[in-house]
Amino acid sequence: MSDSAEMIEGVDPGQMLGDFATPLWFPRFREGVWGPWSLRVIAMSGARGYWGRTYNLHGTVILMGPFEKDAAAWMSIVPMEIESQEIGIAAAHGHTVVLGLGMGWCAANVALNPAVTRVTVVERDPDIIALIETLGVFGQLPEAARAKIAVVQDDALTWRPDGAVDSLQADIWAKFVEPRKWDDVRRMQDNIDAGSIYFWGQEMELWRLACRSRGALPERLEEGELAALVAQTGLPLISQSGSGYEDRIAEASRWWTPKEDGWWDAR
């Protein structure tokens, strides 16, 4: 058996997605440990997607890694992770910067988008970079997509590109809602000056801004409210305002934001 054949053994997480359907691509993964990170294949019977619907599943591949004083699931191939990254994947174009490599899934799908000419992935952790290399994740892509990708080991909060960046997809966080997210995204954009931005969980952070501006939990986002909130951020956020996006955000927020009143003020 050749090395490359050996590398692509393992499981296809797309086959474990049960009644969740997506046209997006999945590499095969193998279980293993890389420094403080581990990839595991686990059984699962169901899970909630980002937009609130529940799906029957068979299992998933999950990336566990260090978080604060403990460990956390940083990424897994489940409907919630797929739905919360697909808007950015679809909108990516030209030179796209992906901040946070994780399981390489988002970067691979960005590279498969024909509107994308080049993908620069910035990842701070050498063990994550080794994991993706050992498993040959990008080597499983068609050559035209694989050739677009370059991985840089650096801190996403300080890294600066060597040229113009058309779109930015950022996912360096373990949780949807984190008090520092807006500050992180602003720092990224100050350094990168991307033409458009999609960041993981941005809908929940926009919901935070809606709560903050009303001083209470809204029932729903009114027409024009979301566009005004996006405009107030001063960031070129990819938004689907007016296409049912507002209602989807309101539904998702029921599941993925903290339950305590006033959470939106935490800074």
Ligand SMILES: C[S@@+](CC[C@H](N)C(=O)[O-])C[C@H]1O[C@@H](n2cnc3c(N)ncnc32)[C@H](O)[C@@H]1O
């Ligand atoms: C949630 S995972 C990304 C998952 C990825 N979107 C995928 O589709 O597989 C977050 C990644 O960001 C990395 N990361 C966290 N903070 C970072 C930073 N400041 N700079 C660069 N990478 C960072 C983590 O090591 C991890 O690999």
